[in-house]
Amino acid sequence: MAGHVAVVNMPVVSPSAKRYHHGNLRAALIDAGVERAREGGPEAVVLREVSRLAGVSHNAAYRHFADRDALLQAVCDRCMSELARLMEAGIAEVDPDERSVQAARLRLRATGMAYVEFALSEPGWFRTAFAVPPGLGYLDGEEGVGAGGHGPLELLGEQLDGLLDAAALPAERRAGAELAAWSAVHGFAMLVLEGPLRSLPDEERDAALTRLLDTVERGL
Amino acid sequence: MAGHVAVVNMPVVSPSAKRYHHGNLRAALIDAGVERAREGGPEAVVLREVSRLAGVSHNAAYRHFADRDALLQAVCDRCMSELARLMEAGIAEVDPDERSVQAARLRLRATGMAYVEFALSEPGWFRTAFAVPPGLGYLDGEEGVGAGGHGPLELLGEQLDGLLDAAALPAERRAGAELAAWSAVHGFAMLVLEGPLRSLPDEERDAALTRLLDTVERGL
DNA sequence: CTAGCGATGTTGCTGCCATCAACTTATGTA
DNA sequence: TACATAAGTTGATGGCAGCAACATCGCTAG
Incomplete structure (x- = not known):
């Protein structure tokens, strides 16, 4: 995502040529929004500033988004996708063929670590990922997914299934395990990032x- | 806090008499800010609107606060205090003289329940409590405390000490237990309140x- | 080949906000 | 009792979201 440049649907003309019609404005706006969000979080996704960029x-x-919230929504999705990618990367560091309890535990741990590392290394993006405008429900489907097409929640669920398969998690405790694990790392990230623990060494x-x-x- | 009316430092004159000098404006502004925060969270704490109220x-x-953030800070403190009070109330429901493991566990549980209940029943206040403006570190001292003079973190710590005393928590695990427990409930509240799980039944x-x-x- | 229509951008408003500067009124103290 | 100062007011500036009316471009039907 860093240095991301929209490649699909690029304008047919040279980008430097200043034309009345941009040719790819929607993507350009999202890119600019993502850039601003990286520095200043969701509140930095300002229509005027993004348009200037x-x-x-x-x-x-307004030709491409109903209002600021619609643009922010799109930017949020991209940030969530980035989180998913980082989680995928962390998980992939453990040999995917390894089926041991040990490996399953390491994968779950890597999932949580990646989550927090994303929050700490890209606080603006992290905050934005969870700043979906009120009223808009998370669709939990096509949006905010990583390279494998799975969102953060699904990735976490897969690791928990792995734990189950390795008999490291009793079957009766499988239900609701996502939310318990997710809450823990999410709360940690929030408290440390912008909460009362922001100045913890x-x-x-x-x-x-x-x-x-x-x-x-x-x-x- | 509901229906809170500042009683200390009340103006010497009848409140209905419209006077050039308000007499107690600082407190009145905070009260109004708390009222707005209750409905709309931290972003509803708007200087102009609060002044109107x-x-x-x-x-x-501006005679009482350096800028909007200073007012918001004061409102945050009040919201945090309210959270502390609710936690105190939850804890107090378990007989304070009871020293059993059972009681210690119940108290910890009540602490977490009160935390989440506050978030769900007063989402505006909850969000505001944690919306301390960036740059301002949480002082963790005099501010945001409940009736007993203890903040949420201290209240949690006391319950964990109780668990330790009741031998329900190994001594070597006492360190860092606050953050683990706090992260879990805080993350839960955030995810359910304004995060991807906002529409969970x-x-x-x-x-x-x-x-x-x-x-x-x-x-x- | 070309007229024109719809999609895409622009200019110029309104109304809300935070904040600054300059002015006014009340209060308490010398 | 005068006046210094604290506490409020009026009236700017500049930024933002969003609406409306206008301008330009590109494609497509005839």
Whole structure:
């Protein structure tokens, strides 16, 4: 996503040529929104500023998005996808063919670590990913998915299934396990990022994360 | 806090008499801010609107607060205090003299339940409590405390100490237990309130909360 | 080949907000 | 009792979201 440039549906003309019709404005606006969100989070996704970045006048955006929230929604999706990709990458670091309890546990742990690492390394994107405008329900389907076509929740579920298969998770506890694990890492990220623990020293923060993941592993 | 009316430092004159000097504007502004936050969360704490509610012109607020963020900060504190009070109330429902493992566990559970109940019953206040403006670190000291003078983090810590005393928590796991437990309930509240799980049916939500608290209890 | 229509951008409003500066009124104190 | 100062007010500026009316372009039917 970093340095992302829309490649699909590129304008037929040279991008430098200043034309009345942009040719690919919708994608350009989302790109610009993602860029701003990276620095300043969801509140930095400002229609006028984003339009300026896209080299177009304010109001042009209204041809492609009903209002600011619609643009923000699209930007949120992209941020969520980025999170999914990072989680996929973390999971993939454990040999996919390995079926041991150990491997299943490592994968779950990697999932949680990737989640928090994303929050800490890209706070703007992380906050944006969860800043879906009120009223709009998360569709949980096609949007916000990683390269494998699965969203964060599905990725987490797959790791829990892996734990189940490896007999490291009692079957009667499988239900609802997603939400328990997810809540833990999400809350940690929020508290540390913009909550009361925002000024916790890095060292203590990392120790607390390890402690947290241990707790989840024991408790699930 | 509901229907809260500032009693300390009330103006010496009848409140209905329209005077040039309000007499107690600072408190009135905070009250109005809390009222708006209840409905619309932190973004509803708007200087002009709050001033209107206090029956004073915009800009009057600048005699009492450096800027909007300073007012918001004060409102956040009040919301956090309200959370602390609800947690205290939940904890107090278990006989304070009872020292059993059972009682200690119930108290921890009540703490978490109160936390989530506050988030669900007063979403505006909950979101505001954690919306301390960036740059301002949480002081974690005098602010945001309940009737007993303790903040949410301290209240949680006390319950964990209780678990320790009752030998329901190994001493080597006491460190960092606050953050683990807190993260879980906080993440749950966020995900359910404004996150991807915002449209989860009440029934499933309650079941998930039970499952979550079980997990924490086992894992700590 | 070309007229014109619809899609895409632009200019110029309105109304809301935060904040600054300059002015006014009340209060308490010397 | 005068006046310094705290507390409120009026009236700017500049930014943002969104509406309306106008301008330009590109494609397609005839």
